[in-house]
Amino acid sequence: xxxxxxxxxxxxxxxxxxxxxxxxxxxxxxxxxxxxxxxxxxxxxxxxxxxxxxxxxxxxxxxxxxxxxxxxxxxxxxxxxxxxxxxxxxxxxxxxxxxxxxxxxxxxxxxxxxxxxxxxxxxxxxxxxxxxxxxxxxxxxxxxxxxxxxxxxxxxxxxxxxxxxxxxxxxxxxxxxxxxxxxxxxxxxxxxxxxxxxxxxxxxxxxxxxxxxxxxxxxxxxxxxxxxxxxxxxxxxxxxxxxxxxxxxxxxxxxxxxxxxxxxxxxxxxxxxxxxxxxxxxxxxxxxxxxxxxxxxxxxxxxxxxxxxxxxxxxxxxxxxxxxxxxxxxxxxxxxxxxxxxxxxxxxxxxxxxxxxxx
Amino acid sequence: xxxxxxxxxxxxxxxxxxxxxxxxxxxxxxxxxxxxxxxxxxxxxxxxxxxxxxxxxxxxxxxxxxxxxxxxxxxxxxxxxxxxxxxxxxxxxxxxxxxxxxxxxxxxxxxxxxxxxxxxxxxxxxxxxxxxxxxxxxxxxxxxxxxxxxxxxxxxxxxxxxxxxxxxxxxx
Numbered sequence: 320x321x322x323x324x325x326x327x328x329x330x331x332x333x334x335x336x337x338x339x340x341x342x343x344x345x346x347x348x349x350x351x352x353x354x355x356x357x358x359x360x361x362x363x364x365x366x367x368x369x370x371x372x373x374x375x376x377x378x379x380x381x382x383x384x385x386x387x388x389x390x391x392x393x394x395x396x397x398x399x400x401x402x403x404x405x406x407x408x409x410x411x412x413x414x415x416x417x418x419x420x421x422x423x424x425x426x427x428x429x430x431x432x433x434x435x436x437x438x439x440x441x442x443x444x445x446x447x448x449x450x451x452x453x454x455x456x457x458x459x460x461x462x463x464x465x466x467x468x469x470x471x472x473x474x475x476x477x478x479x480x481x482x483x484x485x486x487x488x489x490x491x492x493x494x495x496x497x498x499x500x501x502x503x504x505x506x507x508x509x510x511x512x513x514x515x516x517x518x519x520x521x522x523x524x525x526x527x528x529x530x531x532x533x534x535x536x537x538x539x540x541x542x543x544x545x546x547x548x549x550x551x552x553x554x555x556x557x558x559x560x561x562x563x564x565x566x567x568x569x570x571x572x573x574x575x576x577x578x579x580x581x582x583x584x585x586x587x588x589x590x591x592x593x594x595x596x597x598x599x600x601x602x603x604x605x606x607x608x609x610x611x612x613x614x615x616x617x618x619x620x621x622x623x624x625x626x627x628x629x630x631x632x633x634x635x636x637x638x639x640x641x642x643x644x645x646x647x648x649x650x651x652x653x654x655x656x657x658x659x660x661x662x663x664x665x666x667x668x669x670x671x672x673x674x675x676x677x678x
Numbered sequence: 679x680x681x682x683x684x685x686x687x688x689x690x691x692x693x694x695x696x697x698x699x700x701x702x703x704x705x706x707x708x709x710x711x712x713x714x715x716x717x718x719x720x721x722x723x724x725x726x727x728x729x730x731x732x733x734x735x736x737x738x739x740x741x742x743x744x745x746x747x748x749x750x751x752x753x754x755x756x757x758x759x760x761x762x763x764x765x766x767x768x769x770x771x772x773x774x775x776x777x778x779x780x781x782x783x784x785x786x787x788x789x790x791x792x793x794x795x796x797x798x799x800x801x802x803x804x805x806x807x808x809x810x811x812x813x814x815x816x817x818x819x820x821x822x823x824x825x826x827x828x829x830x831x832x833x834x835x836x837x838x839x840x841x842x843x844x845x846x847x848x849x850x
Contacts, residue, residue: 355774355812358758362772467802473774474809479797481774485788486730490799547794
């Protein structure tokens, strides 16, 4: 498998399937691990980093049943390729932008991603479409066991797995669920939900932005603490709260349908209209409009579109994907034109003008 | 339905989840906005490290004179050489042994972050005690490099043999 093969596929978390997939985009767990016999990254010399990378690469590729792994030397990748991996959530922004020897191993289905020399020596993540934390945990736990069989991780009897930042010490585990919450945003209830989550020490973050203003109304909920609770407890804490938020989002959608049906239908239809006719459009506006369209599809207001197709548009219209798909580097202005062209092509494709009349 | 705070029609129906019982509010747009934006803390934009540094500063301020803090900042980990000041300013530790070297300072910090002191989750299947010994390799490799730089080859050879012994002992 090569990096370019990724561009045209849509990864695991975009499949738009699995439990509660209308609201839950993906379930993800990551584990932070460090080799016992090397300094943490901030203190590692160039030689240390190279040795860590070699050592982990050799061990990871030796794992049986690892299948067809795509192993990428991030340091040598072009900027646009690194950005592509960030857009697909396969590496972190920090991993894309930092310096020195570093890598990522990705499986064919894009469920697994193992970052080497990120903030910790090894950051492994497993991601799955829909709400499915238990299955994700079983997979990552098994992967952790397989790697641990071949290396000695930094571990303290009382503090557990040792990490570069004390905020991750203990289990080194971050459990996150990504949710699409447009109705809570429209009804302005989202900040309230956030504040109540913070009180039970869960973190909320917009997917493509900082703070509470998330692009495309995507929000990620994750555990804040990593020490003193078992992995099962940490998972349960997130797993218990997600259905509550799903319920609030459904209530908000019901409310919008009942109380302001025309307004909602208008908003969705206009968004769809702009996306199908615009001649130049920014990434931000695209996300914003796609969010309305996605909700419209879930509520049956747009009959001729499928969720996986919209999920794919969210990704394919981002800067690096757009450039990879069109096969060339594009300036912001050209990207906006190409993005509009891409959207028109994909949203009008089947029945052309016929689709526009239905709404 | 009228807004609970004025005569305008209530177009926002908010269920307040914070506090004890869920509470229903019916407000006009203006009052809803006012309600929703009041008392909201500024969105946290800082990274983990920034938050950590902040907590660190608060911890340090308690019962420490400037002189004491300055002395503390000079303390270095014997394994990786990072000073407490470096950790404090970056929010990142230098090696696994720092958790032992700076135990007295990290303990209240960890308790502050996690509300707990002890790991109760999974442990490595193979001898978790071996990890501390392997961490000593960081110091030995550093000392060997220094010995080579000082052209003290006898010492460097000694260290090299010692490193090899440990490396082989528990090499999976």
